[in-house]
Each structure stands twice: as structure tokens, then as C-alpha cells.
Amino acid sequence: xxxxxxxxxxxxxxxxxxxxxxxxxxxxxxxxxxxxxxxxxxxxxxxxxxxxxxxxxxxxxxxxxxxxxxxxxxxxxxxxxxxxxxxxxxxxxxxxxxxxxxxxxxxxxxxxxxxxxxxxxxxxxxxxxxxxxxxxxxxxxxxxxxxxxxxxxxxxxxxxxxxxxxxxxxxxxxxxxxxxxxxxxxxxxxxxxxxxxxxxxxxxxxxxxxxxxxxxxxxxxxxxxxxxxxxxxxxxxxxxxxxxxxxxxxxxxxxxxxxxxxxxxxxxxxxxxxxxxxxxxxxxxxxxxxxxxxxxxxxxxxxxxxxxxxxxxxxxxxx
Numbered sequence: 520x521x522x523x524x525x526x527x528x529x530x531x532x533x534x535x536x537x538x539x540x541x542x543x544x545x546x547x548x549x550x551x552x553x554x555x556x557x558x559x560x561x562x563x564x565x566x567x568x569x570x571x572x573x574x575x576x577x578x579x580x581x582x583x584x585x586x587x588x589x590x591x592x593x594x595x596x597x598x599x600x601x602x603x604x605x606x607x608x609x610x611x612x613x614x615x616x617x618x619x620x621x622x623x624x625x626x627x628x629x630x631x632x633x634x635x636x637x638x639x640x641x642x643x644x645x646x647x648x649x650x651x652x653x654x655x656x657x658x659x660x661x662x663x664x665x666x667x668x669x670x671x672x673x674x675x676x677x678x679x680x681x682x683x684x685x686x687x688x689x690x691x692x693x694x695x696x697x698x699x700x701x702x703x704x705x706x707x708x709x710x711x712x713x714x715x716x717x718x719x720x721x722x723x724x725x726x727x728x729x730x731x732x733x734x735x736x737x738x739x740x741x742x743x744x745x746x747x748x749x750x751x752x753x754x755x756x757x758x759x760x761x762x763x764x765x766x767x768x769x770x771x772x773x774x775x776x777x778x779x780x781x782x783x784x785x786x787x788x789x790x791x792x793x794x795x796x797x798x799x800x801x802x803x804x805x806x807x808x809x810x811x812x813x814x815x816x817x818x819x820x821x822x823x824x825x826x827x828x829x830x831x832x833x834x835x836x837x838x
Contacts, residue, residue: 526824526825527821527825530821530824531821534817534821537817538810538813538814538817539592541809541810541813542591542592542595542810543588545805545806545809545810545813546588546591546806549802549805549806550584554800554802556578556580556604556800556801556802556803557571557574557575557580558571558800560574560604560605561574591806595810598611599611600614600803600806600807600810601803601806601807602803603796603801603803603804604800604801604802604803605799605801605804610803610804610806610807610808611807613792613804613807613808614789614807614808614811616787617787617788617789617791617792617808618788618789618811620690620781620786620787620788620789621774621777621781621788621789621790622815623704624704624707624708624711624777624780624781624786624788625711625770625773625774625777627704627708627712628708628711628712628715628773628777629712629715629766629769629770629773631708631709631712631716632711632712632713632715632716632719632769633716633719633766635712635713635716635720636715636716636717636719636720636723636762637719637723637759639655639659639716639720639723640719640720640721640722640723640724640726640727640762641723641724641727641750641755642655643655643656643720643724644723644724644725644727644728644731645727645750647728652724655720655724656721656724658717659716659717659718659720659721660717660721661717662713662714662716662717662718662720663714663717663718663721665713665714665717666714667710667711667713667714667776667779667780668710668779668780668783670709670710670713670714671706671707671710671780671783671784672783674706674709674710675687675688675706675783675784678706679706685702685703685705685706686702686703687784688783688784688785688786689703689784689785689786690703690785690786690787691703703784703786704786706784707777707780707781707783707784707786710780710783711773711776711777711780714776715769715772715773718765718769719762719765719766719769722761722762722765723758723759723762726758726759726760726761726762727750727754727755727758729758730753730754730757730758731754735753736749736753736754739753763823763826764823766823767819767820767822767823767824768820770816770819770820770823771816771819771820774789774812774815774816775812777789777790778790778791778793778794782794789808789811789812792804792808793805793808793809793812796808
């Protein structure tokens with residue numbers, strides 16, 4: 520069995536207690552939050568105590584917490600995330616409807632961040648302590664400190680309101696208008712990507728500089744190899760290993776940041792649905808969406824671990 524397969528199996532097994540812990544945490548938090556699904560189900564219709572009690576009994580809410588938790592986990596294992604008390608539809612249907620938008624937004628955000636960060640980080644390292652390096656470091660510091668929602672508001676005012684280049688919000692399905700779909704995701708993508716790109720730029724710079732100072736680089740340069748060949752063949756392959764790990768964490772942050780960004784731009788993705796469910800007290804939807812986001816975060820980090828091992832063959836000998 521190869522090292523990559525063994526690593527993959529170990530990480531998959533490690534996901535089981537992690538996800539069980541997330542499920543337990545989400546369940547407990549929703550129970551102690553004071554949210555009453557019965558009141559949310561009647562949506563301010565002033566139900567009688569008998570109606571509330573009947574609803575609790577029909578949905579098992581009058582059972583002890585341990586029993587409800589075991590039933591909740593059992594249903595999740597069978598792909599049942601419960602039903603929304605507001606629209607009386609399966610939570611899984613809401614997840615399937617909202618997840619593609621959040622996935623596209625996260626994918627575009629990661630891709631844009633890498634397109635920005637990789638060349639800037641390498642350029643900053645190659646011109647260490649000179650004006651390109653100082654300029655890139657100053658701009659990246661500003662990007663790290665700026666919250667994504669603040670960047671989103673600035674872009675709405677400048678690019679959407681003042682210049683009219685993009686819509687201020689809303690969503691267009693790719694099946695209806697592909698260009699409109701891309702336009703509706705451009706500003707949200709940039710709002711997510713800029714802080715991630717700023718952090719990745721600084722990490723790539725530090726990693727490339729560390730690699731450039733190693734003996735094998737000086738030996739290669741002394742042997743007459745062109746700098747571009749040394750950087751392209753050797754330095755980048757080794758220097759991008761550490762940023763890969765950070766990238767996995769940033770993808771998780773992008774998934775979380777999408778909750779805010781989707782609300783700012785009125786995008787019907789996981790984030791906006793989650794916030795609406797919290798506001799309306801729809802506990803089944805909150806639990807389902809949080810668990811799916813946590814699962815997405817775990818799977819992305821699993822993929823990054825495998826890429827981390829593939830990118831640096833030296834690590835495989837230590838496994």
C-alpha cells in the first residue's frame with residue numbers, strides 16, 4: 520500500500536471523531552440557545568399550549584436530550600437532516616439548492632487568491648529588501664488587516680454604484696445568463712480573495728526566501744544554472760509546500776467568510792440561508808448547514824494533506 524493511500528486512510532478515520540464532535544457541539548449549542556422550534560413553526564400565530572405540546576410530541580422534542588441526540592446522529596447517518604419547521608421541506612433539499620453557489624464562490628475565491636498571491640510572493644522574495652518587495656509587503660499588510668465585508672462595501676460603492684460596472688447584489692443563474700452569472704459573482708469573489716491573497720503573498724515570500732538561502736540553491740547558481748531554472752525547478756516545488764497547508768486553512772475561512780459575503784451581496788447560498796435560519800429559529804436548517812460546512816472544511820484539509828505529501832517527496836520517506 521502506497522504512502523499516499525495510507526495517509527488518506529488515516530485521515531479519513533480521523534475525520535470520524537472530528538465530525539462526531541462537531542455534531543455534538545452543534546446539537547448542544549442549539550439546545551442551550553433558547554431557540555424554540557415549536558414557536559418558530561407557528562411563526563407568530565400565537566398557538567395554544569395544547570398546540571405547542573402536540574407539536575413537541577409529534578417531533579420528539581419532549582424526549583430526553585440523550586435520546587434526541589442519538590436519534591439525530593442516527594438520522595444523519597442515513598442522510599436525513601430533518602425538516603425545516605418554516606417551509607416544511609427536507610433540509611437536504613435546501614442544502615442541495617444552496618451548496619453549489621457557495622462552492623463556486625469559494626472555488627473562485629481560492630483561484631483568484633492564488634493567481635494574485637503566487638506571482639506577488641515570488642516577486643517579493645526575488646527582489647528582497649528592494650522597492651518591489653517593500654511595495655508588495657505594504658499592500659499585502661493592508662489586505663491582511665482589511666475585513667472582507669469592509670472590502671465588499673467599498674467595492675459596491677466604487678465599482679457598482681459609482682462606475683456601474685457590476686450589480687450591487689443579487690444572483691443570476693448560469694442557466695439563464697452566463698455573463699450575468701459571472702458578473703454577479705465577481706465582486707463577492709474579490710471580497711473573499713483579497714484578504715486570503717494578502718496573507719498567502721506574505722507566506723509565499725517568506726517560504727521562497729527561506730529556500731533561496733539554502734546551500735543547494737547557492738550550489739546550483741555557482742554551477743552556472745540560470746536563476747529562472749533554479750527557481751522554477753527546485754525552489755518553487757519546495758517553497759510551496761508550507762503555503763499548501765495554509766491554503767487548506769484559508770479555504771475553511773473562505774467558507775466561513777461566504778456566510779457574511781453572501782448576506783452583503785444577497786446571494787442565496789449557504790451563508791444567507793444559514794443566517795436566515797438562525798434569525799427564524801429554524802434549528803434543523805442551522806444544524807444541517809453547519810455540519811455540511813464543517814464537513815467541507817474537513818474534506819478540503821484532507822485534500823491539502825495529500826497534495827502536501829505529493830508536492831514534497833522527501834516527506835514520503837518519513838511516513
